[in-house]
Amino acid sequence: MTLLSVFTLLLFFIGQITVTQSGSVTSALGDSVTITCKTNPKVHEGTFHDLHWFQQRDGQIPKPLIQFSSQRVTGIPERFTGCGSHSDFTLTISGVQVEDAAVYYCQSKHYINSQAVFTVKKLVVDPPHHVGDVRPSLTVLPPSREELQQGKATLMCLANKGFPSDWSLSWKVDGSSSSSSISWEESRSPGVLQEDGLYSWSSTLRLPADQWKKVGSVSCEATQGSQTPLSETLRRDQCSQS
Structure with missing residues (x-):
C-alpha cells in the first residue's frame, strides 16, 4: 500500500503570534488527509477569515490552493477543501493522488502589526513493500x-x-x-x-x-x-x- 505521510517541518514564533500545525498524518492513496493549522491569537477577521493555504511541489514556486479559509482558488481540484474560523483551520485532501506530494504552507494574517506568519507541512510519497532500491x-x-x-x-x-x-x-x-x-x-x-x-x-x-x-x-x-x-x-x- 502506498502511504502518504505529512511531517511538521517548521514552526514560527513572531512576537506573541504563534501558528502550529498537526503532527504526522498517514493516508493510503484514495483516502483523505487533513492538515490542521492553529493560530494564537485568532486571525484577522474582516469580511473573511484571513487564513490561506499554499502548495509547493518540488522545484516549483508556491501555488495558492485556498483563500480566506474556505475559498478554493480557480483551477484547484475539488478534492482540496478548507474550513475553519478564528484560530482553528483545516486543509483536507479527499481522494489523495500521487501528484499531491508537495510542501503545504498555512499563512495567517493577524491584526497585530498585520504580520503574515507561515508554517510548513510536507506531504511525501512513501513507496510500498520495500526498503532501498528497486531494480526496474x-x-x-x-x-x-x-x-x-x-x-x-x-x-x-x-x-x-x-x-x-x-x-x-x-x-x-x-x-x-x-x-x-x-x-x-x-x-x-x-x-x-x-x-x-x-x-x-x-x-x-x-x-x-x-x-x-x-x-x-x-x-x-x-x-x-x-x-x-x-x-x-x-x-x-x-x-x-x-
Missing part, C-alpha cells in the same frame, strides 16, 4: 517495418517499476557505447512516478535504416549508484521486419 524491468522494442521503409530506425527501451528516481538508461550497439562505423542518437525521458510509488522511464535510440542493417545486437543498460547494472539485449535477427 527492461524491455527493448525494435523499429517498425513502416519506419524502416522510410529509411529510419527507432528503438525504445522501457524501464518499469524502479526506485529511486535516478536510474539512468544508456545504449550499447554490438556491445559498445560508441562505434566508428555506426552512428546513432540517444534521448531519455524523465522518470514518471506511478500510483504505487515506483518510477518508469524510457529511452530512444535512433539511427539510419541502412546502418541498422549492419547491427548485430543492441543493449539497453540501467544503472543507479553502486547497484549492479541491469541490461536487456535485442538481436536484430529476432526482428522479422529487419
Whole structure:
C-alpha cells in the first residue's frame, strides 16, 4: 500500500503570534488527509477569515490552493477543501493522488502589526513493500517495418517499476557505447512516478535504416549508484521486419 505521510517541518514564533500545525498524518492513496493549522491569537477577521493555504511541489514556486479559509482558488481540484474560523483551520485532501506530494504552507494574517506568519507541512510519497532500491524491468522494442521503409530506425527501451528516481538508461550497439562505423542518437525521458510509488522511464535510440542493417545486437543498460547494472539485449535477427 502506498502511504502518504505529512511531517511538521517548521514552526514560527513572531512576537506573541504563534501558528502550529498537526503532527504526522498517514493516508493510503484514495483516502483523505487533513492538515490542521492553529493560530494564537485568532486571525484577522474582516469580511473573511484571513487564513490561506499554499502548495509547493518540488522545484516549483508556491501555488495558492485556498483563500480566506474556505475559498478554493480557480483551477484547484475539488478534492482540496478548507474550513475553519478564528484560530482553528483545516486543509483536507479527499481522494489523495500521487501528484499531491508537495510542501503545504498555512499563512495567517493577524491584526497585530498585520504580520503574515507561515508554517510548513510536507506531504511525501512513501513507496510500498520495500526498503532501498528497486531494480526496474527492461524491455527493448525494435523499429517498425513502416519506419524502416522510410529509411529510419527507432528503438525504445522501457524501464518499469524502479526506485529511486535516478536510474539512468544508456545504449550499447554490438556491445559498445560508441562505434566508428555506426552512428546513432540517444534521448531519455524523465522518470514518471506511478500510483504505487515506483518510477518508469524510457529511452530512444535512433539511427539510419541502412546502418541498422549492419547491427548485430543492441543493449539497453540501467544503472543507479553502486547497484549492479541491469541490461536487456535485442538481436536484430529476432526482428522479422529487419
